[in-house]
Amino acid sequence: MQVKLGGLTISPVVMSPMAGVTNTAYRTLCAEFAPNALLTGDMVNAYGIVYGNKKSKKMLSFSPTEKIRSVQVFGTDAKIMGEAAKLISGESLADHIDINLGCPAPKITRKGGGCALPLDTVKLADVIRETVRGAGNVPVTVKCRIGVDSQRITFINTGKIAEAEGAQAVTLHARTGVQYYSGEADWSKIAELKSLINIPVFGNGDIFEAQDAANMLLETGCDGVAIGRGALGAPWLLSDVADIIDAHGVLPQKNRVITLNFVRNTMFRHLELLIDYFENEEHAVKDFRKHINWYLRGFNLGSATRDELIRTTRKSALNSILMRFDGKTVQDVNMPKNARVRKGLAKGKIHLPEHLL
Numbered sequence: 001m002q003v004k005l006g007g008l009t010i011s012p013v014v015m016s017p018m019a020g021v022t023n024t025a026y027r028t029l030c031a032e033f034a035p036n037a038l039l040t041g042d043m044v045n046a047y048g049i050v051y052g053n054k055k056s057k058k059m060l061s062f063s064p065t066e067k068i069r070s071v072q073v074f075g076t077d078a079k080i081m082g083e084a085a086k087l088i089s090g091e092s093l094a095d096h097i098d099i100n101l102g103c104p105a106p107k108i109t110r111k112g113g114g115c116a117l118p119l120d121t122v123k124l125a126d127v128i129r130e131t132v133r134g135a136g137n138v139p140v141t142v143k144c145r146i147g148v149d150s151q152r153i154t155f156i157n158t159g160k161i162a163e164a165e166g167a168q169a170v171t172l173h174a175r176t177g178v179q180y181y182s183g184e185a186d187w188s189k190i191a192e193l194k195s196l197i198n199i200p201v202f203g204n205g206d207i208f209e210a211q212d213a214a215n216m217l218l219e220t221g222c223d224g225v226a227i228g229r230g231a232l233g234a235p236w237l238l239s240d241v242a243d244i245i246d247a248h249g250v251l252p253q254k255n256r257v258i259t260l261n262f263v264r265n266t267m268f269r270h271l272e273l274l275i276d277y278f279e280n281e282e283h284a285v286k287d288f289r290k291h292i293n294w295y296l297r298g299f300n301l302g303s304a305t306r307d308e309l310i311r312t313t314r315k316s317a318l319n320s321i322l323m324r325f326d327g328k329t330v331q332d333v334n335m336p337k338n339a340r341v342r343k344g345l346a347k348g349k350i351h352l353p354e355h356l357l
């Protein structure tokens with residue numbers, strides 16, 4: 001099962017962009033588990049790309065193991081989005097561009113961006129059209145939510161506009177902006193979108209184990225799946241999803257047993273890659289703290305060990321604490337679904353600019 005984005009053929013397994021997580025280091029780690037998955041990096045500001053911002057440039061770095069270099073761009077100015085796409089394409093900085101139409105963060109939506117952009121359908125069409133035009137042969141996709149809130153549903157218009165303006169696929173995170181990550185994703189909206197547009201639809205929301213991906217494909221008829229929080233502290237999930245799709249939804253005979261040693265070795269590798277990426281050990285170790293919580297959730301290690309791990313600022317100290325786990329047979333086979341990542345709460349409202357209220 002493969003998906004065509006214009007001239008590019010990709011796997012139906014996509015790593016959903018996650019700001020502060022899906023940097024080159026994390027994507028390299030994911031590629032080691034699932035070499036064919038499409039791994040999208042966290043969102044980059046189109047202005048930053050056009051004006052050569054240092055941080056944006058770094059966010060456009062890729063490792064040689066990433067077969068398809070995939071970048072997500074955000075912005076509300078169609079001209080700037082077009083210029084950013086032209087630069088990415090002209091300088092061969094990436095092979096795929098995704099447009100962020102789903103971010104619910106106030107600093108983005110207040111300016112009419114992220115999940116607020118689909119409210120202005122004229123601007124939305126301009127942004128997609130200019131990005132597609134600037135990108136040339138590089139395929140452009142969009143990633144959106146169901147809407148801003150239950151009163152302002154935008155996904156159908158967004159999908160139709162994306163198709164009309166030359167986008168090659170739509171990823172739908174089946175929640176509204178105001179829901180953030182709370183509640184359950186409404187997969188029926190993925191099925192609805194799939195029935196209304198002719199470009200590929202990637203379903204997104206609540207894939208925490210391989211079987212969820214198989215169920216989503218079956219229930220919605222979507223063309224592929226995008227995996228977010230389920231891969232936090234579990235980058236191997238991408239490979240398990242690829243396996244179950246290859247096996248046509250039948251669980252492979254040997255289920256992966258997640259032992260503490262296996263997790264620890266993955267953590268070692270992740271930290272090593274982060275140190276290379278940040279070129280600063282202390283910064284990398286601090287950045288790794290959130291991952292420690294995700295990796296070790298579900299393991300009964302005691303709060304003292306966790307505190308010790310979280311306070312560490314050196315790789316060697318972290319390694320020696322983790323080495324104490326050596327040979328321990330703790331397994332999280334009974335770990336409840338979604339045990340690693342908390343869902344978070346819905347927000348009261350999405351902050352919008354005056355003209356969109």
Ligand SMILES: Cc1cc2nc3c(=O)[nH]c(=O)nc-3n(C[C@H](O)[C@H](O)[C@H](O)COP(=O)(O)O)c2cc1C
Nearest residue numbers: 016017018019042043173205206207227228229230
């Ligand atoms: C920490 C974090 C950062 C995220 N950053 C982005 C982002 O930069 N761009 C984006 O389109 N979505 C972002 N998302 C949303 C995810 O890509 C995904 O749509 C969402 O988590 C729902 O999928 P899931 O239920 O599999 O987690 C982020 C999510 C999380 C948890």
